[in-house]
Amino acid sequence: MKCNVVVVLKRENGEKLVWRYDDVNIVTNAGDQYYAQRAVGETPSVTFNTMVLGNGTPPTFSKTSNYGTLTGPISGSAKVVATGYPRTNDSDPDNTGGGPNVVTWKFSWAKADFAATGINQAVITVPSPTSTSPILTGFTMTPFDKTTNDTLTIFVNHTFQGV
Numbered sequence: 001m002k003c004n005v006v007v008v009l010k011r012e013n014g015e016k017l018v019w020r021y022d023d024v025n026i027v028t029n030a031g032d033q034y035y036a037q038r039a040v041g042e043t044p045s046v047t048f049n050t051m052v053l054g055n056g057t058p059p060t061f062s063k064t065s066n067y068g069t070l071t072g073p074i075s076g077s078a079k080v081v082a083t084g085y086p087r088t089n090d091s092d093p094d095n096t097g098g099g100p101n102v103v104t105w106k107f108s109w110a111k112a113d114f115a116a117t118g119i120n121q122a123v124i125t126v127p128s129p130t131s132t133s134p135i136l137t138g139f140t141m142t143p144f145d146k147t148t149n150d151t152l153t154i155f156v157n158h159t160f161q162g163v
Helices: 029-039
Strands: 002-010 016-022 050-054 102-109 116-125 135-146 151-159
Touching: 002 135, 016 135, 029 135, 135 151
Parallel strands: none
Antiparallel strands: 002 016, 002 151, 050 116, 102 151, 116 135
16 A cells, blocks of 8 residues: 655745645555555444654554654644545645545644644544554654644545455
8 A cells, every 4th residue: 555645835925835746655454454454344342543743752653553653742632533534536736646546634724723843653543542543644844833823734645456
């Protein structure tokens, strides 16, 4: 599975900053099980629907990572996946990583949702996670800041290659 992340930060003055990271997010063992269960029409045993951002020392995510791998969880950054997501063939023009064989997750934060400096990591996890909660995926990013005047959208794309 190929994975990429697109981060879109819109400043109050209209400036739009876009970062694209290829092959940065790893789908965990719990994430593999989630996708396998969805593929055969089963109800997944874990409900992944929340992204949490962090600004601690960047961790190394692995197949066995859980929520405790995230360092410096940012208060107020937990956000539920956007309505209609996850989906395939995402048509949002800001998502340069979507496609017909790509599962896209979209998370959006309004101006007043939170402010933080040094945002450098994120996970997709369960609602109200604890340190041992499973994660679907986790990734690190080049640090950036979000003020209460900025909006933020993060797309997480998982490409099924069938190789």
